[in-house]
Amino acid sequence: MVQWYITQVQLAERPGMAELAQVVAEDNEIPAIPDLLNTIIQGGDTSSWTADELVMAELALSRIDESIEDTQAMIDGYLRQRGHRLPLATVPRQLANWARAIVRYQLNRNRTGDERTDPVIRDYKDALKFLQRVADGDYSLGIDDKLPVAGGSPQVTGPGRTFDMDSLRTFGK
Secondary structure, three states: OOOOOOOHHHHHHHHHHHHHHHHHOOOOOOOOOHHHHHHHHOOOOOOOOOHHHHHHHHHHHHHHHHHHHHHHHHHHHHHHHHOOOOOOOOOOHHHHHHHHHHHHHHHOOOOOOOOOOOHHHHHHHHHHHHHHHHHHOOOOOOOOOOOOOOOOOOOOOOOOOOOOHHHHOOOOO
16 A cells, blocks of 8 residues: 555645645646645545535646655655555654655746745755655655664774874974
């Protein structure tokens, strides 16, 4: 069974359904109603909504699901490169945060800006940097990593001393 790195429920909490409803709407398309999206995600009663509103909401949620699946595949690629066994038994919190940043970036397809001024772009690039570090073995998720455990005494090697107390005893006399 797939253990999702991020879910619709988590995305509803942050960044929130108001933002998601806006960004998943196609150009010249009326966004789905955020409250309806939340109701569907929570499994609530949708009988008070019109058929058109329900269709728009289901379309928006399917676009969000598609982005979640794309993000899952991308992250799996980084984790496989490191040698993690997939699917993960538990999802580390930091991995969920990276998945959130990637999904959010993918859904904001028309966004312009750079990482200095736009937190969505900055968070996405940071997530990719950390995932690359995980793949390279420079950063541990703390789950069945094969990274060596740090410890022991430091090892110092180098050439012998050029100057010592005996050779400097007559210096400057």
